[in-house]
Amino acid sequence: xxxxxxxxxxxxxxxxxxxxxLSAEEKQQILNLFARRxxxxxxxxxxxxxxxxxxxxxxxDRRVLVPRSPIAELIEAGFAPWVDPQxxxxxxxxxxxxxxxxxxxxxxxxQVEVDAVDVSTDxxxxxxxxxxxxxxxxxVHIFASDGLAAVRGAYDVIVSNPPYVDVHDMDALPxxxxxxxxxxxxGGEHGLDVVAELLAHGREHLRDDGVLIVEVGASRPxxxxxxxxxxxxxxxxxxxxxxxxxxxxxxx
Ligand SMILES: C[S@@+](CC[C@H](N)C(=O)[O-])C[C@H]1O[C@@H](n2cnc3c(N)ncnc32)[C@H](O)[C@@H]1O
Numbered sequence: 001x002x003x004x005x006x007x008x009x010x011x012x013x014x015x016x017x018x019x020x021x022l023s024a025e026e027k028q029q030i031l032n033l034f035a036r037r038x039x040x041x042x043x044x045x046x047x048x049x050x051x052x053x054x055x056x057x058x059x060x061d062r063r064v065l066v067p068r069s070p071i072a073e074l075i076e077a078g079f080a081p082w083v084d085p086q087x088x089x090x091x092x093x094x095x096x097x098x099x100x101x102x103x104x105x106x107x108x109x110x111q112v113e114v115d116a117v118d119v120s121t122d123x124x125x126x127x128x129x130x131x132x133x134x135x136x137x138x139x140v141h142i143f144a145s146d147g148l149a150a151v152r153g154a155y156d157v158i159v160s161n162p163p164y165v166d167v168h169d170m171d172a173l174p175x176x177x178x179x180x181x182x183x184x185x186x187g188g189e190h191g192l193d194v195v196a197e198l199l200a201h202g203r204e205h206l207r208d209d210g211v212l213i214v215e216v217g218a219s220r221p222x223x224x225x226x227x228x229x230x231x232x233x234x235x236x237x238x239x240x241x242x243x244x245x246x247x248x249x250x251x252x
Contacts, residue, residue: 002037005048006030041175054104058130063122065184067100069161069215070241075104079157082211082246088112092151092205094160095119095194097184099127099142101159106136115155117145120183147197154207160198161215166191169218191219192226199227203252212252215244 004011006029007022022030036042045051045066051058053067054075060066078085088109093102093116102116116131118124124142131137145151164187165173177185187193195216202212213235216223220243224232230252232245 001044001048002033003030006033011052042179043176046179051098051100053100054108056100056104056107056134058098058100058103059126059133060098061126062179063120063181064098064126065180067098069101069244070235070237070239071101071159071161071213071215071244072104073237073239073241074213074235074244075101075108075159078109079211079213082213083156083209085109086111088156090115090153090155090157092155092158093117094145094147094151094158094198095162095184096127096142097123097161099130099140101161102127102140102142103130103134103136105157105159106131106139107134112139114140115151116140116142117151118142119144119146120181122181123184147194148201148205151205154205154210156207156210157213158198158202158206158210159213160194162194162198163187164191164195164215164217164219166219166222187219190222190226191217192223195219195223196226199230199247199252202247203249206249206252208249210249212247212249213244217243220245 033047043066045060051060051067054072058067091105091112091114096102096116096118099116102114106114116127127142131140163185165185167189170186235244235246
């Protein structure tokens, strides 16, 4: 991605270009990017200014986390088999960051209205830019909310990739993560602050046949220990990734 970016090429470049010779200036531009990636440990997406998610290109900068959730795969499938993709009308994305999850939902499910919330006004600005760029700003409603506080009404799907890194892991994160906004990573002492809010109040905002889908990363053991009675369904992904649970409205 860094090489392509330095040469202003898209990932689907024609094969004939693979044997092209580079000018000294082009080589230097590539090396400069590699040097910054290696020495300053800046994530590639911040160097190129964009990242790919659910087959879509998103603008990213240091105001938002780099999109990487395995939930992308689920969105591309329209949340099947967990819900009937045709019947989904309203989706809520809590902690939208760059807007990647909310916008991908609007693109892959062209009939849905999506509410996208975040506590960071910086992130909301990036999400708005991305919604406009993908032409879905009429169906993706982006607004500030601390957890579910400003959310109204009920949804078919509540989806969230919240901050879930616990205090101990925050201290041990590799350098790359320190370029990302801490509000996107730090989930409180046990990494469960936002997740606990979703479990406590999610039911109030779900339709009777709705589902809650949340990524919890390494906080999964702490979550299972704290909520032994909840029948978490742990989703599997063909392209890799784990620690994403699904709960039905009735389970909450
Ligand atoms: C792990 S990032 C995920 C961003 C994006 N959804 C993604 O998957 O790339 C978590 C996001 O949650 C937001 N956030 C943190 N605390 C929040 C809270 N209490 N209420 C709403 N959003 C919150 C952060 O600002 C950040 O954008």
